Amino acid sequence: MLAGVVRNLVNQLVLAFRTHGDLPALRPAMVSAGLIALVLLLMELLKSISTWVRTAQSGLVQDYITALVHRQSLAADLAFYDSPDF
Numbered sequence: 001m002l003a004g005v006v007r008n009l010v011n012q013l014v015l016a017f018r019t020h021g022d023l024p025a026l027r028p029a030m031v032s033a034g035l036i037a038l039v040l041l042l043m044e045l046l047k048s049i050s051t052w053v054r055t056a057q058s059g060l061v062q063d064y065i066t067a068l069v070h071r072q073s074l075a076a077d078l079a080f081y082d083s084p085d086f
Helices: 002-018 023-082
Strands: none
């Protein structure tokens, strides 16, 4: 998607330079540049959201594993101390 918009911007800039910077010829190039900026901002926003979700998920997994290890170690300790050999 971005490659198509960039190609469109380059083509429009070439046309604008051929008209020596005529404002009506520059307007489509400015719209394409704005679209590129919008797409880049959206990409950065989605990357930030993805990083945040990944961090939150890793924290949840870490908490789950820690609780599981803790429960298992408590169960093992109780079984040891409840044995008649102790």
